[in-house]
Amino acid sequence: MANNGSNNVLVSVKNLKKFFPxxxxxxxxxxxxxxxxxxxxxxxxxxxxxxxxxxxxxxGKSTTxxxxxxxxxxxxxxxxxxxxxxxxxxxxxxxxxxxxxxMIFQDSxxxxxxxxxxxxxxxxxxxxxxxxxAKTIHNRVVELMELVGLNPKWMKxxxxxxxxxxxxxxxxxxxxxxxxxxxxxxxPISALDVSIQAQVVNLLKDLQQQLGLTYLFxxxxxxxxxxxxxxxxxxxxxxxxxxxxxxxxxxxxxHPYTQSLMSAVPLPQPKLERKRKRIILQGEVPSPSKAPNxxxxxxxxxxxIDRCAKVIPExxxxxxxxxxxCHLVDDQQSSIIKVIGR
Amino acid sequence: MILQVKNLITRFYSVDGVVYAINGVNFALDxxxxxxxxxxxxxxxxxxxxxxxxxxxxxxxxxxxxxxxLFENGEQQDLLKMSDQQxxxxxxxxxxxxxxxxxxxxxxxxxIGKQIAESMTEHLxxxxxxxxxxxxxxxxxxxxxxxxRRFDxxxxxxxxxxxxxxxIAIAVACQPKxxxxxxxxxxxxxxxxxQIIELVQRLQEQLGIAIVWITHDLAVVAxxxxxxxxxxxxxxxxxxxxxxxxxxxxHPYTIGLLKAxxxxxxxxxxxxxxxxxxxxxxxxxxxxxxPFAPRCxxxxxxxxxxxxxxxxxxxxxxxxxxxxxxxxxxxxKEVEHGQ
Numbered sequence: 243m244a245n246n247g248s249n250n251v252l253v254s255v256k257n258l259k260k261f262f263p264x265x266x267x268x269x270x271x272x273x274x275x276x277x278x279x280x281x282x283x284x285x286x287x288x289x290x291x292x293x294x295x296x297x298x299x300x301x302g303k304s305t306t307x308x309x310x311x312x313x314x315x316x317x318x319x320x321x322x323x324x325x326x327x328x329x330x331x332x333x334x335x336x337x338x339x340x341x342x343x344x345m346i347f348q349d350s351x352x353x354x355x356x357x358x359x360x361x362x363x364x365x366x367x368x369x370x371x372x373x374x375x376a377k378t379i380h381n382r383v384v385e386l387m388e389l390v391g392l393n394p395k396w397m398k399x400x401x402x403x404x405x406x407x408x409x410x411x412x413x414x415x416x417x418x419x420x421x422x423x424x425x426x427x428x429x430p431i432s433a434l435d436v437s438i439q440a441q442v443v444n445l446l447k448d449l450q451q452q453l454g455l456t457y458l459f460x461x462x463x464x465x466x467x468x469x470x471x472x473x474x475x476x477x478x479x480x481x482x483x484x485x486x487x488x489x490x491x492x493x494x495x496x497h498p499y500t501q502s503l504m505s506a507v508p509l510p511q512p513k514l515e516r517k518r519k520r521i522i523l524q525g526e527v528p529s530p531s532k533a534p535n536x537x538x539x540x541x542x543x544x545x546x547i548d549r550c551a552k553v554i555p556e557x558x559x560x561x562x563x564x565x566x567x568c569h570l571v572d573d574q575q576s577s578i579i580k581v582i583g584r
Numbered sequence: 585m586i587l588q589v590k591n592l593i594t595r596f597y598s599v600d601g602v603v604y605a606i607n608g609v610n611f612a613l614d615x616x617x618x619x620x621x622x623x624x625x626x627x628x629x630x631x632x633x634x635x636x637x638x639x640x641x642x643x644x645x646x647x648x649x650x651x652x653x654l655f656e657n658g659e660q661q662d663l664l665k666m667s668d669q670q671x672x673x674x675x676x677x678x679x680x681x682x683x684x685x686x687x688x689x690x691x692x693x694x695x696i697g698k699q700i701a702e703s704m705t706e707h708l709x710x711x712x713x714x715x716x717x718x719x720x721x722x723x724x725x726x727x728x729x730x731x732x733r734r735f736d737x738x739x740x741x742x743x744x745x746x747x748x749x750x751x752i753a754i755a756v757a758c759q760p761k762x763x764x765x766x767x768x769x770x771x772x773x774x775x776x777x778x779q780i781i782e783l784v785q786r787l788q789e790q791l792g793i794a795i796v797w798i799t800h801d802l803a804v805v806a807x808x809x810x811x812x813x814x815x816x817x818x819x820x821x822x823x824x825x826x827x828x829x830x831x832x833x834x835h836p837y838t839i840g841l842l843k844a845x846x847x848x849x850x851x852x853x854x855x856x857x858x859x860x861x862x863x864x865x866x867x868x869x870x871x872x873x874x875p876f877a878p879r880c881x882x883x884x885x886x887x888x889x890x891x892x893x894x895x896x897x898x899x900x901x902x903x904x905x906x907x908x909x910x911x912x913x914x915x916x917k918e919v920e921h922g923q
Contacts, residue, residue, distance in 0.1 A: 440844035440859035
């Protein structure tokens with residue numbers, strides 16, 4: 243879908259950092275330490291593509307999504323939308339740009355105001371941005387509800403009268419109200435039942451084709467990410483570990499963490515599953531407030547060497563469009579000792 | 585066979601009306617096997633298991649019918665006829681339980697060692713010292729390092745995966761015959777999920793326990809189940825060996841479910857996922873016909889008037905559907921050509 247020319251990059255993230263302070267004390271309220279939720283991340287999203295962002299809980303994938311849209315003010319780094327640096331814009335300038343950059347949230351019930359009717363919820367972005375009259379807004383809401391597969395007759399109903407899947411459709415309709423070009427989808431399907439997930443995924447895909455949307459798709463479900471994305475970035479403890487196009491990443495992952503993650507995900511194929519050897523990682527993800535020195539993954543890495551505990555591996559391009567942060571990836575051959583033979 | 589459930593019916597009498605949660609569930613569990621129970625939220629997978637062990641709050645809940653025989657040493661006992669005291673002896677004794685959310689199932693004010701030891705003093709009649717010794721062994725067994733010191737830790741000092749290990753230790757402490765695991769890995773990250781699945785499988789082999797694994801994740805089912813029970817609208821719609829279920833699903837709901845997830849037949853993004861249109865059934869209505877009929881592409885008049893029983897297809901494969909498999913294949917082809 244996306245070609246490789248660098249001129250069609252829509253969103254470009256450079257050395258993005260977001261640290262949250264941890265404060266202690268009541269009167270003097272001093273900062274004791276900080277959580278490095280997103281620590282120096284760079285990636286590009288091309289026009290019309292879907293970039294998947296995966297990782298375990300607490301790896302900073304949602305914070306990244308929010309920092310890209312400036313819902314969290316980044317600690318440092320830059321986010322370019324076309325050629326505008328979002329981090330330098332004023333509140334007003336940012337608001338003027340908001341129609342183009344939108345977000346779909348995970349929790350459809352928490353992100354919809356329970357006291358507002360669906361018409362008010364979907365039409366609100368238009369009211370805020372002063373677009374159109376009451377009549378045109380009404381027509382636009384009808385159009386949007388049809389677009390996402392909701393019956394426009396339901397526009398006077400309230401969020402609690404809808405099922406989880408329908409609520410997520412309301413969320414999507416609201417995000418699309420202002421004709422955005424770039425949408426951050428933060429785990430839009432993880433709270434839904436399997437048969438409903440497929441409905442929403444298909445809808446997101448259709449909308450992308452119809453409207454030429456560009457997605458940053460955040461999820462922890464690797465199979466859905468594989469299904470929906472063109473390229474995938476893997477995060478661990480606030481750092482990007484690897485980024486490549488989908489085929490490469492799922493077939494030939496270079497980073498030991500990516501390999502372990504792929505191996506830990508069960509496949510819905512019983513015969514294959516019984517034969518497969520698994521890499522079972524020891525322990526759990528350390529707390530982001532006490533991230534290890536050197537490579538953040540070295541405490542669980544089955545291949546870690548001394549250098550991994552001391553030196554932070556550089557996040558670098560080893561193949562065209564294949565980035566990885568690992569000392570063990572050989573630059574010349576750009577290959578790695580497999581954690582297990584497959 | 586170690587457990588046989590016949591025609592279980594559970595209802596809840598709520599303010600909004602009667603919730604028909606379980607509408608005649610039948611299944612059997614063999615000693616040492618892993619039975620996966622899959623279904624979407626509200627399909628009745630948890631309520632079925634909770635009904636068997638007297639964990640349904642009554643009122644509002646009421647078990648209105650059925651039998652659940654637990655077989656042991658050639659004797660059979662009906663779990664549904666037991667007094668509170670008898671069923672309490674079964675729970676945590678012959679039948680262990682692992683819940684989805686270990687933080688709310690562990691007592692936050694009690695050390696984890698005490699919580700494990702408690703069940704052994706209660707059920708096996710061990711004294712305090714014996715129970716402590718056995719607890720430390722168990723903690724080692726479930727992969728908690730430095731067990732002797734960890735005995736005196738509180739649940740909040742453990743991570744999610746470690747807490748689930750503690751839950752597993754409690755579940756297997758009294759040498760159960762059956763362990764019921766209710767979505768034990770849903771709240772965990774994938775790398776930790778892999779650890780927990782491996783641990784449960786190792787313990788099962790060592791101790792010869794039968795496991796009932798409740799989940800909504802078909803990939804987890806594929807990786808560990810021997811047999812699968814698919815539930816929908818408070819009924820069992822299909823019961824098959826795991827390979828049969830994935831290779832040759834019989835119930836339209838199972839067929840739809842397998843087409844709705846990536847990775848079974850569809851790996852590439854070019855192919856569309858097939859979603860099941862519509863929404864799960866409203867449990868506030870009494871079930872008088874097939875619960876899946878309103879969403880089913882093979883629906884006939886009979887489906888809308890009668891409740892299909894579980895029909896035996898092969899010895900180990902049953903499905904609750906009026907539609908015959910041969911006819912279905914023909915129709916599927918017609919549908920494909922029609923599009």
